[in-house]
Amino acid sequence: MIASKGYAAQTPQSDLAAWTFERREVGAHDVQINIQFCGVCHSDLHQIKNDWFPGIFPMVPGHEIVGTIVKIGSDVKKFKNGDLAGVGCLVDSCRTCDNCKEGLEQYCSNHSVGTYNSKGKDGLPTYGGYSNNIVVHEDFALHLSDKLSLAATAPLLCAGITTYSPLRFWKVGKGHKLAILGLGGLGHMGVKFGVAFGAEVTVLSTSPSKEKEAKALGAHNFVVTSDLAQVAAVKGSFDFILDTVSAKHDINLYLSLLRTNGIHICVGAPSEPHSISAFSLLGGRKSVAGSGIGGLPETQEMLDFCAKHNIVSDIELINIKDIHQSYERMLKGDVRYRFVIDMATL
Numbered sequence: 001m002i003a004s005k006g007y008a009a010q011t012p013q014s015d016l017a018a019w020t021f022e023r024r025e026v027g028a029h030d031v032q033i034n035i036q037f038c039g040v041c042h043s044d045l046h047q048i049k050n051d052w053f054p055g056i057f058p059m060v061p062g063h064e065i066v067g068t069i070v071k072i073g074s075d076v077k078k079f080k081n082g083d084l085a086g087v088g089c090l091v092d093s094c095r096t097c098d099n100c101k102e103g104l105e106q107y108c109s110n111h112s113v114g115t116y117n118s119k120g121k122d123g124l125p126t127y128g129g130y131s132n133n134i135v136v137h138e139d140f141a142l143h144l145s146d147k148l149s150l151a152a153t154a155p156l157l158c159a160g161i162t163t164y165s166p167l168r169f170w171k172v173g174k175g176h177k178l179a180i181l182g183l184g185g186l187g188h189m190g191v192k193f194g195v196a197f198g199a200e201v202t203v204l205s206t207s208p209s210k211e212k213e214a215k216a217l218g219a220h221n222f223v224v225t226s227d228l229a230q231v232a233a234v235k236g237s238f239d240f241i242l243d244t245v246s247a248k249h250d251i252n253l254y255l256s257l258l259r260t261n262g263i264h265i266c267v268g269a270p271s272e273p274h275s276i277s278a279f280s281l282l283g284g285r286k287s288v289a290g291s292g293i294g295g296l297p298e299t300q301e302m303l304d305f306c307a308k309h310n311i312v313s314d315i316e317l318i319n320i321k322d323i324h325q326s327y328e329r330m331l332k333g334d335v336r337y338r339f340v341i342d343m344a345t346l
Contacts, residue, residue, distance in 0.1 A: 001023065001025060002023045002026075002133065003020070003022060004023050004131055004133050005018065005020045005021075005346060006018075006019060006128075006346065007130040007131075007320055008021075008059060008060045008130075009059045009061075010057060012048065012049050015324055016323055016324065021127060024135055026071050027137075028074050028076075029075050029137050029138055030073045030076070031071070031072050031073070031076060031079050031135070031141050032070055032072075033065070033067045033068065033133060034067050034068050034133050035129055035131060035132055036067040036150060036342075036344070037151040037342060037343060038128075039062075039155040039158065039338055039341075040062075040064075040323070040326060040339035041061075041155075041158050041185070042246050043063075043269065044061035044128075044130075045330065045331070046246075046271065047059065047061060047117050052269070056117050056118070056125045059117055060129075060130050061116055061129075062128035062130040063088055063114070063128055063158055064129065064157040064158045065086060065087040065088075065115070065128070066086045066154045066157070067085065067133075068084060068085070069082065069084075069085050070133075072138075073138070076138045078141070079143075084145075085142060085143065086153065086154070086156075087129070087134060087136055087157065088115070088157035088293065088299055089106070089114060089293050090105055090296075091140050092112065092120060092121060092137060092140060093105040093108035093112040093113065094108050094110035094111075094112075097110055103297035105296055106293045106295055107292070107295075116128030116129075130320065131343075132343060132346055142157070142296070142303055143300065143303065145307035148306065148307055148312050151315060151340050152312035152314070152340070155185060155189070155338040155340065156302065156303060157299070159185045159186050159189050160189050160306065161293050161299045161302050162186055162292070163189045163242065164189075164294065164298070165291055165293065166242065167190070167193050167197060170240060174197075174198035174199070175199075176199045176239045177200050177238045177239050177259075178202070178239065178240050178241075178242065179201075179203070179223075179234075179238045179242070179254075179257065180194065180201060180203050181204045181242065181244060181245055182204075182243070182268065183207075183210050183214055183217075183337070184244065184333060184335070184337055185313070185337050186244035186267060187337075188313070188314055188338075189313060189337075191214065192217060192218065200220050200221075201220050202221035202222065202223060203223070204223050204241070204254070204257075205225065217314075225253070234257055235257055236257065236258070236259055236284075237259065238257050239259055239263075240258075241254050241257065241262070241265065242265050243264060243265060243267065243268055246268040247268075247270055248270050248272050251275075251276055251288065255276075255281065255286055255288070256280065258286050260284045261286070263286070263287045264288045265289050265290070266288065267290070276288060313338045314336055314337045315340045316335055316336065316338070319345040320342075320346050
């Protein structure tokens with residue numbers, strides 16, 4: 001076994017604290033990555049607090065992982081020692097169902113294996129990237145460009161692919177009016193991708209102070225959703241709304257902003273269920289859809305696209321000892337736009 005150290009929550013009531021544990025030895029098809037940076041996702045906090053479902057404890061969060069490969073198995077073909085590599089939200093899947101065969105491992109019919117708070121095929125818990133290393137099958141490791149900031153690349157493994165995937169699936173681009181609801185870790189990536197794909201991008205936000213930031217990211221328009229006049233001015237105007245908000249909010253308001261046949265795409269995950277009036281959908285053949293991360297081929301495609309177009313996340317680099325203060329700031333929306341842990345501080 002490989003000695004590892006990280007930060008773990010021992011129970012849903014406890015704070016994250018230093019913890020030592022073991023990872024499996026590097027198998028024939030595995031790579032060992034020394035983790036250099038790990039992004040902080042809103043879902044990390046949800047899961048250590050059991051907001052969505054009962055967790056597996058002790059829990060080491062983190063699924064926006066980047067670092068350097070230091071050991072490879074005897075049959076590894078994709079990587080060599082010294083390569084930069086990333087690991088996102090998944091570390092395994094059944095590989096045999098229709099979804100897996102189509103490169104949609106995130107929708108594995110037989111349950112994919114999460115990078116943390118999950119159980120591997122060996123029945124043992126998985127531990128995430130708030131740690132110094134990780135061992136993963138080479139198929140679930142991704143190539144990273146050395147042309148981009150490694151720390152700022154980390155959030156692409158979740159925040160990046162979560163927003164890239166639905167925009168690609170619905171072929172959002174030139175000629176479309178796209179609204180991004182929320183300007184946080186997910187939302188700012190939605191703006192960057194929407195602009196890169198050629199759409200006219202509008203940010204919908206409750207915070208007037210974010211207008212300057214939205215425009216700096218490339219957004220063409222900005223609407224303060226608490227301003228009734230501004231909301232009325234954009235009713236029935238958007239082809240798509242990418243909803244990145246993970247707090248409770250009224251979807252019915254935003255459905256009124258869609259054109260006929262418009263689609264409201266949920267990528268945020270509030271802990272409370274949405275309540276949607278049938279009339280919000282019937283009056284324009286509107287749809288509410290959801291999208292979860294992306295499969296391995298699409299995630300690599302996204303990373304390659306980002307390398308080509310110089311797209312990374314806007315980040316604040318933190319010491320792991322400051323993780324609790326970072327969570328508190330994240331809940332207040334006080335981060336521009338993603339915290340990333342410097343694992344050298346572990």
